[in-house]
Amino acid sequence: MKKKVFLAAAVALGTMLMATPVFAGNNGWNRDNRGWWYQFSNGSYARSSWVSVNNSWYFMDASGYMQTGWLNDRSGWYYLDTNNGNMCMGWVNVNGNWHYMNPANGGRMLANGYTPDGYYVDGNGVYRPGVGTAQSGGQDNSQSSGQNSTQLSEAQFEDQVIELVNQERAKQGISPVKKDAGLTSTADVRAAELEVLFSHDRPDGSDCFTAYPRGFGYKGENIAAGQRNPEEVMDSWMHSSGHRANILNPNYDSIGVGYSNLNGRANWVQNFGKKNSGWN
Numbered sequence: 001m002k003k004k005v006f007l008a009a010a011v012a013l014g015t016m017l018m019a020t021p022v023f024a025g026n027n028g029w030n031r032d033n034r035g036w037w038y039q040f041s042n043g044s045y046a047r048s049s050w051v052s053v054n055n056s057w058y059f060m061d062a063s064g065y066m067q068t069g070w071l072n073d074r075s076g077w078y079y080l081d082t083n084n085g086n087m088c089m090g091w092v093n094v095n096g097n098w099h100y101m102n103p104a105n106g107g108r109m110l111a112n113g114y115t116p117d118g119y120y121v122d123g124n125g126v127y128r129p130g131v132g133t134a135q136s137g138g139q140d141n142s143q144s145s146g147q148n149s150t151q152l153s154e155a156q157f158e159d160q161v162i163e164l165v166n167q168e169r170a171k172q173g174i175s176p177v178k179k180d181a182g183l184t185s186t187a188d189v190r191a192a193e194l195e196v197l198f199s200h201d202r203p204d205g206s207d208c209f210t211a212y213p214r215g216f217g218y219k220g221e222n223i224a225a226g227q228r229n230p231e232e233v234m235d236s237w238m239h240s241s242g243h244r245a246n247i248l249n250p251n252y253d254s255i256g257v258g259y260s261n262l263n264g265r266a267n268w269v270q271n272f273g274k275k276n277s278g279w280n
Helices: 149-171 181-194 230-238 241-247
Strands: 006-009 028-032 035-039 049-053 056-060 069-072 077-080 090-094 097-102 216-225 254-262 265-275
Touching: 035 056, 056 077, 077 097, 149 230, 149 241, 149 254, 149 265, 181 216, 181 254, 181 265, 216 230, 216 241, 230 241, 230 265, 241 265
Parallel strands: none
Antiparallel strands: 006 216, 028 035, 049 056, 069 077, 090 097, 216 265, 254 265
């Protein structure tokens, strides 16, 4: 049975690029001594952009030719099959190293985190065997050092969400939000409350903002349930206008993120705020 994914939030703008015809060819795929290109029925072709053909994604360079191998399109790293050029999804082996091209993030390479199947990839996106695996909720896998790896994973997840939030804000020229201890505590409380009631209302009937610490003016909350990792929940939020508006709201300067996992269902919370003047 597929996991249910829930979202709730307390105007996305899009752009479209039109390809310009430069050389002639038949509709569909064409090839010359430089490589492959794809021509549309109106005679135009894609360049410096992605194109979807028969449910596979390809990237065309500035001249309109299909690119293969590693690609960084400013949003992140992707890998294009060296034989047919289609964007790879899931695990791929490149020069003896395994990388995870995250389907939940549009095929972008995962780095410095855990894959949905629990394997760690380093900052270069390379799988590191023996480093450890992410733990699922409900299991107690305490190490001899006294640290609980489930709790450690939750803290890493929360920090990764903040990092992804600031990446999205940076794309729009918006100042980053800073992790706030008070909002983090609030988000942790709210994540636990979502296990009882998935709502912006708290289990006692009050609204979510009653959990906020003092000293905040503008306030906003995003919640979600069912997503397996930070990339997946951020992808869900960024494809929902209300959640996206909170993430990109320039009025906020602070954030706290909460994560909990009960019986295999992840619960996610973002609490945003703007500190009132005079508050540290």
